[in-house]
Amino acid sequence: MAGIITITTDFGLSDGYVAAMKGAILDINPEVNVVDICHNIKPQNISQAAFVLSTAYLFFPKKTIHLVVVDPGVGTERQAIILRTPLADFVAPDNGVLSYVIEHFTGQPVTDDSDVRQTKVRPEVEAVVLTEPRFWRTPVSPTFHGRDIFAPVAAFLSLGFPPINFGKAITSVTMLPLPRPHQALDGSVLGHVLHIDGFGNLITDIRGDDLPETAGPLNIEIGRHAISGLSRTYAEGKGLLALIGSSGYLEISLKGGSAHAFLEVEVGGEIRVKKVPGRSQE
Amino acid sequence: MAGIITITTDFGLSDGYVAAMKGAILDINPEVNVVDICHNIKPQNISQAAFVLSTAYLFFPKKTIHLVVVDPGVGTERQAIILRTPLADFVAPDNGVLSYVIEHFTGQPVTDDSDVRQTKVRPEVEAVVLTEPRFWRTPVSPTFHGRDIFAPVAAFLSLGFPPINFGKAITSVTMLPLPRPHQALDGSVLGHVLHIDGFGNLITDIRGDDLPETAGPLNIEIGRHAISGLSRTYAEGKGLLALIGSSGYLEISLKGGSAHAFLEVEVGGEIRVKKVPGRSQE
Amino acid sequence: MAGIITITTDFGLSDGYVAAMKGAILDINPEVNVVDICHNIKPQNISQAAFVLSTAYLFFPKKTIHLVVVDPGVGTERQAIILRTPLADFVAPDNGVLSYVIEHFTGQPVTDDSDVRQTKVRPEVEAVVLTEPRFWRTPVSPTFHGRDIFAPVAAFLSLGFPPINFGKAITSVTMLPLPRPHQALDGSVLGHVLHIDGFGNLITDIRGDDLPETAGPLNIEIGRHAISGLSRTYAEGKGLLALIGSSGYLEISLKGGSAHAFLEVEVGGEIRVKKVPGRSQE
Numbered sequence: 001m002a003g004i005i006t007i008t009t010d011f012g013l014s015d016g017y018v019a020a021m022k023g024a025i026l027d028i029n030p031e032v033n034v035v036d037i038c039h040n041i042k043p044q045n046i047s048q049a050a051f052v053l054s055t056a057y058l059f060f061p062k063k064t065i066h067l068v069v070v071d072p073g074v075g076t077e078r079q080a081i082i083l084r085t086p087l088a089d090f091v092a093p094d095n096g097v098l099s100y101v102i103e104h105f106t107g108q109p110v111t112d113d114s115d116v117r118q119t120k121v122r123p124e125v126e127a128v129v130l131t132e133p134r135f136w137r138t139p140v141s142p143t144f145h146g147r148d149i150f151a152p153v154a155a156f157l158s159l160g161f162p163p164i165n166f167g168k169a170i171t172s173v174t175m176l177p178l179p180r181p182h183q184a185l186d187g188s189v190l191g192h193v194l195h196i197d198g199f200g201n202l203i204t205d206i207r208g209d210d211l212p213e214t215a216g217p218l219n220i221e222i223g224r225h226a227i228s229g230l231s232r233t234y235a236e237g238k239g240l241l242a243l244i245g246s247s248g249y250l251e252i253s254l255k256g257g258s259a260h261a262f263l264e265v266e267v268g269g270e271i272r273v274k275k276v277p278g279r280s281q282e
Numbered sequence: 283m284a285g286i287i288t289i290t291t292d293f294g295l296s297d298g299y300v301a302a303m304k305g306a307i308l309d310i311n312p313e314v315n316v317v318d319i320c321h322n323i324k325p326q327n328i329s330q331a332a333f334v335l336s337t338a339y340l341f342f343p344k345k346t347i348h349l350v351v352v353d354p355g356v357g358t359e360r361q362a363i364i365l366r367t368p369l370a371d372f373v374a375p376d377n378g379v380l381s382y383v384i385e386h387f388t389g390q391p392v393t394d395d396s397d398v399r400q401t402k403v404r405p406e407v408e409a410v411v412l413t414e415p416r417f418w419r420t421p422v423s424p425t426f427h428g429r430d431i432f433a434p435v436a437a438f439l440s441l442g443f444p445p446i447n448f449g450k451a452i453t454s455v456t457m458l459p460l461p462r463p464h465q466a467l468d469g470s471v472l473g474h475v476l477h478i479d480g481f482g483n484l485i486t487d488i489r490g491d492d493l494p495e496t497a498g499p500l501n502i503e504i505g506r507h508a509i510s511g512l513s514r515t516y517a518e519g520k521g522l523l524a525l526i527g528s529s530g531y532l533e534i535s536l537k538g539g540s541a542h543a544f545l546e547v548e549v550g551g552e553i554r555v556k557k558v559p560g561r562s563q564e
Numbered sequence: 565m566a567g568i569i570t571i572t573t574d575f576g577l578s579d580g581y582v583a584a585m586k587g588a589i590l591d592i593n594p595e596v597n598v599v600d601i602c603h604n605i606k607p608q609n610i611s612q613a614a615f616v617l618s619t620a621y622l623f624f625p626k627k628t629i630h631l632v633v634v635d636p637g638v639g640t641e642r643q644a645i646i647l648r649t650p651l652a653d654f655v656a657p658d659n660g661v662l663s664y665v666i667e668h669f670t671g672q673p674v675t676d677d678s679d680v681r682q683t684k685v686r687p688e689v690e691a692v693v694l695t696e697p698r699f700w701r702t703p704v705s706p707t708f709h710g711r712d713i714f715a716p717v718a719a720f721l722s723l724g725f726p727p728i729n730f731g732k733a734i735t736s737v738t739m740l741p742l743p744r745p746h747q748a749l750d751g752s753v754l755g756h757v758l759h760i761d762g763f764g765n766l767i768t769d770i771r772g773d774d775l776p777e778t779a780g781p782l783n784i785e786i787g788r789h790a791i792s793g794l795s796r797t798y799a800e801g802k803g804l805l806a807l808i809g810s811s812g813y814l815e816i817s818l819k820g821g822s823a824h825a826f827l828e829v830e831v832g833g834e835i836r837v838k839k840v841p842g843r844s845q846e
Contacts, residue, residue, distance in 0.1 A: 002312070002313075004308060004312070006301065006305075010763075011762060012761075012762030012763075013295065013577065013602065013603070013604050013762075014602065014604040014616075014761070014762050015602065015616060015619070015761045015762050016601055016602060016616045016617065016618075016619035016620030017619070017620075017761075017762075017810075019570065019599065019600065019601040019602065019620040019623075020619060020620045020623045020810075021623075022599050022624075023570075023599075023620060023621070023622075023623030023624035023625070023628070024623045026568060026597070026599070026624060026625055026628075027623065027624060027625045030566070030568070030597075030625055031566075033308070033312075034599070035301065035304050035305075035308070035316070036301065037298055037301040038295065038296060038297065038298060038301065039295070040295050040296040043762075043763050043822075044820070052296075052297060052298045053298065054298075055297070055298035055299070055302060056298030056299075056301040056302045056305060057305070058305075059301075059302045059303075059305030059306045059309065059429065060304075060305035060308060060309060061305070061308055061309045061312055064305070064308075072798070072799060073799050074797060074798065074799070075796060075797030075798070075799065076797055076799045076800075141809070141810035142796045142797050142807075143797060143798060143807060143809055143810050143815075144809075144810030147623065147810065148810075197294075197296070197297045197299075198293060198294030198295075198296050198297050198299075198325075199292075199294075199325050232357060232424045233356060233357030233358055233424050233425060234354070234356065234357070234425060235354060235355050235356065235357065235358045236358075243424075243425065245423070245425055245426075246302075246423040246425050246426030246429065246430075251425075256326070256354075258325075284594070284595075286590060286594070288583065288587075295577065315590070315594075317583065317586050317587075317590070317598070318583065319580055319583040320577065320578060320579065320580060320583065321577070322577050322578040334578075334579060334580045335580065336580075337579070337580035337581070337584060338580030338581075338583040338584045338587060339587070340587075341583075341584045341585075341587030341588045341591065341711065342586075342587035342590060342591065343587070343590055343591045343594055346587070346590075479576075479578070479579045479581075480575060480576030480577075480578050480579050480581075480607075481574075481576075481607050514639060514706045515638060515639030515640055515706050515707060516636070516638065516639070516707060517636060517637050517638065517639065517640045518640075525706075525707065527705070527707055527708075528581075528584075528705035528707050528708030528711065528712075533707075538608070540607075
């Protein structure tokens, strides 16, 4: 039976771990198309995995199964889940790695509480905790649920078994506090760097519609630098530039170089977007 | 509909960008086989991408579609093209990334002019500039044509749409000045390092039939070192060796090590191949 | 004809070499599913490739073909072989890269002789040396048998040609000396680091059933550190921990960090597992 399973892990590309998962999948469904999203997530970096997944899953065909194994709690009592959404299925530890997915499909108000918390899933999303060992490889290694639980579950799911066969329905799942920009009293918007991509672009949590409303240009401050106005492409002007990137977030880029290396700003670093003073009077 | 689409980019392996392209392709043609050529092209390094592509595309089945997205001008007026050759189709920005392909199929005399220039395509090659937005994702992100234009065009091409459906025929395309060796008055050949591979081998622009004609052995000078004679395999002798590599170019290799690290010669570095003096009298 | 071919190489991910092999395979069998095991094997590191392969191949479906090209002797008189085992086929240079496979299927007594040696294959394993050029690409590059010999042979094998068609039956193959732990007079077990994974976990040659027999806890010494007792998961306790990993070997891990970076122990480094003194009297 055809179908697509994507894989996102922090396993890197120097071991046999990802291939062991692919083998375990193909052993159950040899016709499924296995596609890598990313295996270079920093070890155990759940929020990076959540973000990278969020930039890719929307573009896959309906009913794609996204397998995400960034799992610092492997072998402990953290739960493993299936999330069936109107677009796609997800198989992952319930540790927040699906936070952007959950936000997207539940429309939950975002938050910047510093605590991880449980969020109710909406009726159109089916959440199931994996409790049925008959879908697992045996024996299950306590250190590699990716190979022995997640991969076979994704493979059987691709064969058409309904999620509820794999365990018990649950009504709430774990959500990371997703960083969100603040609006200051002067109307400027204060955000944070969410992700640094392979080009050294700094991708922030400020979306296009979070930008201050103004007819005039904007001033963007990051590190010790200021950028005047938004660009449309990476090729405009020279030096630092700011633009709305392909996932809808404000990005800082350095033409012909790495904004990350130049600015020395890391994930979590602050960025401020201001209206240019006086312009509103024009 | 089956078929093969290869992808070459400078997106690296730490983001969701390549996967977003794969998702966009599979969303249109879920049966196509997507194969990575390379995603570790240095950011915006068009000539490196052109070279790496040239070492791989010839080995794929006829009618394979090669998608190349190394695109510093994304979102600007640079054109996006389809090139249909007797062997394979190519979908790429018209920025020179297909220079070796064009050279191969047009047999254009090579040049070492330092200017990028337009080259006429031969009748057996069909070139089309992409102007038909009905084959694109909407909205098109000005910063990610790979996902929103190139990937869907390649996918529709794999479904059998003729190239001309995607836009307008053009008669010339952009060509990088491909480095080529010179012959000196004394008959020695002066070339350059084209590419440094993952083993640290220095691959030069000197092809087997560029070598000086001589019954005797050759002397190869690179950096401050000289290598006497050509080897047949990487396993011969010890230390530095020179051989004709698997893509037909003269390569410098260090047995059990990296010639690149040892010689500290970079892409563009010079290499000289001389006849051994006196030997021709023998 | 469907089927699976996996590839393991030391070619890295920055060149077109792996893709050239995939192209050569798909040119012969366009329906085969090509799956990467690992391409980041250190250049010419046969024992690392042998180990990484051993952690992945067991999980693939029966009749999978595993292609392994870590081949310092390419172009020399080293032989190229097919190994048909009851589980899977292997296509590789006969340089020891299949040592764990051979050990698994022949049950040969392991050894820590320092010499590479020939090992008889058991009757249930068919070994063939590749001598039939009609299955190869022509001309064969003396530096890239992966593309010109191994890939096409694996592809034709996936089409159902019997191994003996590709050459001549042989009765012994090359085996690396696989490191194995010793038992000391005091009952403690002395082992070595086999592999360091992408998380910095140190994977040793001590298997679960090599551990000293004792009702009490164990003491594990590595570098200048000692670890008391075995953990079940990476998430237990803090600091250094020891556990039996997903491939059955004793591993040393650092919670939230890299044991490799912390301990500065390399592949080949020693590890000792002792019974805790006095505990046997309890």
